[in-house]
Amino acid sequence: MLGKPWVRHLLMLFVVGNSAVLAADSSVLKPRVPPDQIEKAKTWRNPFPATPDNIEKGRKIFHGKAFCVTCHGRDGKGLGNIPGLRGQLPRNFTDQAWQAARTDGELFWILKNGSPGTDMASFIPLVLTEEEAWQVLLYVRSFGRR
Ligand code: HEC
Structure with missing residues (x-):
């Protein structure tokens, strides 16, 4: 048969x-960080504690001047219908497996360099200072706890 x-x-x-x-x-x-840089990136620590105040600062940046919301969505799940977007879809920040797979340092590396070969651009230093980048990452992490 x-x-x-x-x-x-x-x-x-x-x-x-x-x-x-x-x-x-x-x-x-x-991993998105290239192999020759990932070990170093993993040692970078967020200098800001995840207090409600700091997460709120990150929330304002995400929805405001850094326009993360235009691709990652209000609910952090990532929008699937962005005209002209090439390559990977914007990341779904509510994905627990993804949250667990990444260190804060790797996410900071992405904000510095962008994700090569995708439409995730570099935001430091043109749009964000390093301090603001760490704050917005506190907000990105908070999607994993909802
Ligand atoms: C133009 C659309 C766009 C904007 C605006 C944008 N992103 Fe992204 N983002 C993406 C895409 C597409 C990916 C998926 C890249 C990949 O799969 O490597 C991504 C991936 C990510 C990742 C995951 C990288 C990883 O290691 O998996 C993080 C963190 C991230 N974005 C944070 C942000 C933050 C914070 C902002 C605002 C400062 C922002 N993004 C703005 C499109 C965008």
């Missing part, structure tokens, strides 16, 4: 369909 062409076809669909889902997840979790 496995030899029948339509059965093989169904099996193929099952296997290919499943691995596509797995590939989508692991592509989001794959």
Whole structure:
């Protein structure tokens, strides 16, 4: 029965369909910082504690001058319908697996350098000071606790 062409076809669909889902997840979790810089980036610590005051400063930056909201959305889930966006979709900050996979230092590296090959641009120093970048990252982290 496995030899029948339509059965093989169904099996193929099952296997290919499943691995596509797995590939989508692991592509989001794959580190964005290049291998020669990631160990250093992982040692950078957020100098600001996650107090309600500091998270509020980050919230204002996210929705205001840094316009993060235009791609990552009000709910932090990432908008899927941005005209002209190339490559990866904006990150879903409510994804717990992604939150756990990243150190604060790696996220800071992204705000400094952008995510190579995607539309996630560099924000330090043109849009954000380093202090503001750490504050907005406190807000990004807060999506993982909702
Ligand atoms: C023009 C749309 C756009 C804007 C504006 C934008 N982002 Fe992104 N962002 C993206 C995209 C696209 C990705 C996915 C990149 C990838 O998969 O590597 C991303 C990914 C990220 C990541 C995840 C990187 C990782 O390691 O997985 C962080 C953190 C992030 N953005 C923070 C921000 C913050 C904070 C702001 C505002 C200062 C911002 N983004 C503004 C499009 C945007």
